[in-house]
Amino acid sequence: MTPTPERDPLARERDHLTASRAALRAMRADVEALDIADVTANWVNAAVLQGQIDDRIKALADLAHTPLFFGRLDFLHAAGAESAESPESAESAEGGEGPSFYIGRRHVHDADGDPMVIDWRAPVSQAFYRASKKDPMDVALRRRFGYTGGELTAYEDEHLSDPQEAAQVSALLQREIERPRVGPMRDIVATIQPEQDEIVRSGLGGTVCVQGGPGTGKTAVGLHRVAYLLYAHRERLARTGTLVIGPNDSFLHYIEQVLPALGELEVRQATVADLVAHVEVRAADDPAAALVKGDARMAGVLRRAVRAQVSLPTEPVVVVRGSRRWRVPAYELEEIVRELLDRDIRYGAARDALPQRIAHAVLVRMEQAGEAPDDRVQDAVARNAAVKAAVKAVWPPVDPAKLVLRLLSDAEFLAEHADGVLDADEQKAVLWAKPARSVKSAKWSAADAVLIDEAQDLVSRTHSLGHVVLDEAQDLSPMQYRAVGRRCSTGSATVLGDLAQGTTPWATRSWGEALAHLGKGGAVVEELTAGFRVPREVIAYASRLLPDIAPGLAAVGSVRESPGSLSVRRVDGGGDVAGAVVRACVESLAHEGSIGLIAADARVPVLAEALRTAGVPYLDPGTETSAEARLTLVPASLAKGLEYDYVVLDEPSAVVDGEPDERTGLRRLYVALTRAVSGLVVVHGAELPGQLAA
Numbered sequence: 001m002t003p004t005p006e007r008d009p010l011a012r013e014r015d016h017l018t019a020s021r022a023a024l025r026a027m028r029a030d031v032e033a034l035d036i037a038d039v040t041a042n043w044v045n046a047a048v049l050q051g052q053i054d055d056r057i058k059a060l061a062d063l064a065h066t067p068l069f070f071g072r073l074d075f076l077h078a079a080g081a082e083s084a085e086s087p088e089s090a091e092s093a094e095g096g097e098g099p100s101f102y103i104g105r106r107h108v109h110d111a112d113g114d115p116m117v118i119d120w121r122a123p124v125s126q127a128f129y130r131a132s133k134k135d136p137m138d139v140a141l142r143r144r145f146g147y148t149g150g151e152l153t154a155y156e157d158e159h160l161s162d163p164q165e166a167a168q169v170s171a172l173l174q175r176e177i178e179r180p181r182v183g184p185m186r187d188i189v190a191t192i193q194p195e196q197d198e199i200v201r202s203g204l205g206g207t208v209c210v211q212g213g214p215g216t217g218k219t220a221v222g223l224h225r226v227a228y229l230l231y232a233h234r235e236r237l238a239r240t241g242t243l244v245i246g247p248n249d250s251f252l253h254y255i256e257q258v259l260p261a262l263g264e265l266e267v268r269q270a271t272v273a274d275l276v277a278h279v280e281v282r283a284a285d286d287p288a289a290a291l292v293k294g295d296a297r298m299a300g301v302l303r304r305a306v307r308a309q310v311s312l313p314t315e316p317v318v319v320v321r322g323s324r325r326w327r328v329p330a331y332e333l334e335e336i337v338r339e340l341l342d343r344d345i346r347y348g349a350a351r352d353a354l355p356q357r358i359a360h361a362v363l364v365r366m367e368q369a370g371e372a373p374d375d376r377v378q379d380a381v382a383r384n385a386a387v388k389a390a391v392k393a394v395w396p397p398v399d400p401a402k403l404v405l406r407l408l409s410d411a412e413f414l415a416e417h418a419d420g421v422l423d424a425d426e427q428k429a430v431l432w433a434k435p436a437r438s439v440k441s442a443k444w445s446a447a448d449a450v451l452i453d454e455a456q457d458l459v460s461r462t463h464s465l466g467h468v469v470l471d472e473a474q475d476l477s478p479m480q481y482r483a484v485g486r487r488c489s490t491g492s493a494t495v496l497g498d499l500a501q502g503t504t505p506w507a508t509r510s511w512g513e514a515l516a517h518l519g520k521g522g523a524v525v526e527e528l529t530a531g532f533r534v535p536r537e538v539i540a541y542a543s544r545l546l547p548d549i550a551p552g553l554a555a556v557g558s559v560r561e562s563p564g565s566l567s568v569r570r571v572d573g574g575g576d577v578a579g580a581v582v583r584a585c586v587e588s589l590a591h592e593g594s595i596g597l598i599a600a601d602a603r604v605p606v607l608a609e610a611l612r613t614a615g616v617p618y619l620d621p622g623t624e625t626s627a628e629a630r631l632t633l634v635p636a637s638l639a640k641g642l643e644y645d646y647v648v649l650d651e652p653s654a655v656v657d658g659e660p661d662e663r664t665g666l667r668r669l670y671v672a673l674t675r676a677v678s679g680l681v682v683v684h685g686a687e688l689p690g691q692l693a694a
């Protein structure tokens with residue numbers, strides 16, 4: 001029997017979608033109709049309020065291709081609604097006692113204020129992600145919705161409390177992952193998996209570190225965790241701020257739409273280089289220098305160098321007030337200075353405190369002489385020229401960039417502070433071949449900027465944010481971890497990475513060490529092992545490298561079979577490799593979605609020329625793909641964190657040879673091999689690295 005429209009569940013769900021969209025439009029219209037003329041006394045308040053209203057209007061937009069809800073939960077009992085926002089108003093479940101909720105990207109309510117869609121981050125939504133046959137969490141029915149171009153076209157049911165029904169793999173999840181990629185990274189709210197949800201919803205108080213192989217959803221989880229924390233602790237985080245740190249600008253560009261799509265517009269994104277941009281970086285270190293400059297021992301050298309700017313007083317301070325002279329002897333000044341040095345406060349804070357301490361010593365003498373000076377006298381004494389001169393001599397201001405410049409230019413100065421910490425070779429490695437004359441003209445490297453940041457923090461405390469997400473963390477040096485740690489010293493962090501993908505000379509060996517440098521030694525390390533991006537055949541091929549690049553790590557699984565997703569093509573006897581690569585790209589372009597041509601950095605010009613000659617248009621990484629331009633030519637050094645529906649990998653051995661050592665080369669290759677969602681074609685003329693040769 002064909003169901004009548006009102007009995008057809010799909011039609012009913014569509015009705016709810018239509019009604020929810022109408023309710024959202026009404027919510028937006030309400031905000032648009034707000035007249036702030038009567039409630040604000042001045043134009044500054046009015047401008048601030050209007051800004052907030054504009055943001056709210058933006059957040060209430062109904063985006064045609066972003067479904068308003070993607071799931072539904074029917075609870076067995078009314079008690080299941082305890083934590084819902086407005087349980088008594090929720091619809092009743094089909095055939096069940098308990099209420100029913102629609103789960104979506106944002107909260108939508110009707111004219112009476114009753115919820116039509118519940119935010120995915122609300123406590124009641126948790127069961128949508130976590131409930132299982134083993135632990136149904138009082139859920140009678142979990143329904144997932146499928147959309148085609150904004151239209152609700154399918155649904156998939158799980159009766160979690162029905163022992164007869166077998167657990168099943170979601171076809172909608174599979175479809176969602178394989179949906180062709182055009183444009184930037186998408187959110188995964190509709191399909192967050194239970195082990196991912198545990199990380200997403202872990203509390204604001206603790207730092208979480210996630211080790212996960214390629215495509216296990218680390219980036220997605222980190223971004224969704226920020227969205228969750230902003231929901232659960234909105235006021236606090238609005239005050240303290242949140243930050244997402246990624247490896248480079250093209251990566252940040254790739255992920256920048258995820259949080260706005262979830263309604264979060266205020267999260268800052270930056271690279272570590274952006275955070276420490278105290279000077280213009282114009283040079284690259286050789287690996288030996290970079291290794292020492294990134295070593296945590298440099299923090300000790302800098303600390304010594306900064307503190308060494310303090311000299312113990314040898315002269316008394318004499319303050320003249322009216323007809324009287326007050327003298328604080330050198331030995332007493334020395335005591336004050338030593339006491340400040342012993343206290344664990346910043347160099348600059350101690351410097352600010354010193355005039356008051358000296359003034360206090362003067363006041364004690366005044367009192368002893370029978371005077372009754374008040375606070376104003378103490379302030380006046382602290383500003384006295386003799387006191388100022390003494391402070392300048394004993395505790396001079398420190399310019400962090402100038403201090404680092406001197407350390408890197410002046411062998412004697414470096415030795416004075418590095419002896420016993422760095423050996424002679426290490427000191428030689430960090431010294432500039434040609435001493436720099438000024439901060440402006442110096443050829444600063446990225447690692448130097450981090451040293452300046454450390455020195456800056458020794459002088460005055462770096463502002464800490466409420467929460468920091470650090471992606472591709474495995475590539476940071478200890479000094480970079482410290483720089484990030486300063487920015488969440490009173491907040492928490494989400495640290496995401498894969499030890500097998502570390503490609504810097506200082507790449508992280510263990511998360512315990514990394515977290516200690518970050519200042520979050522007690523953080524838990526979670527592991528994600530299910531791979532969502534890479535098909536099984538491809539991840540198995542790439543995992544042949546694991547014993548050489550990260551012996552302790554288990555291979556990532558794959559939630560998708562996709563037979564035929566891997567093809568390895570050999571071009572014989574000096575044949576035209578670039579030509580074969582272009583052909584593979586053209587073949588891949590016959591599919592829908594994005595195509596990445598990944599090659600050793602040194603081979604990029606040759607391949608660019610071959611593509612141009614063949615009339616195949618291509619983009620640079622960081623440029624958004626569109627329906628017209630879907631092929632990106634990606635230097636292997638920029639491939640990390642990115643993904644494409646189809647990948648053509650040029651000449652694996654050249655990718656390996658492009659790195660200073662074999663292990664780093666193989667790690668770079670592992671990254672390149674794990675960027676494909678639907679298919680990988682490897683094209684080679686040279687021998688493949690042994691691990692990949694059949």
Ligand SMILES: Nc1ncnc2c1ncn2[C@@H]1O[C@H](COP(=O)(O)OP(=O)(O)OP(=O)(O)O)[C@@H](O)[C@H]1O
Pocket residue numbers: 173176177186187188191192193196212213214215216217218219220221498501532533640641642643674
């Ligand atoms: N639960 C999920 N549902 C649907 N798609 C998912 C899910 N988890 C991850 N994905 C998708 O899998 C792909 C890989 O995710 P992501 O980039 O976050 O992985 P990663 O662990 O950061 O990878 P890499 O180590 O390569 O940087 C993305 O397209 C992401 O949207």
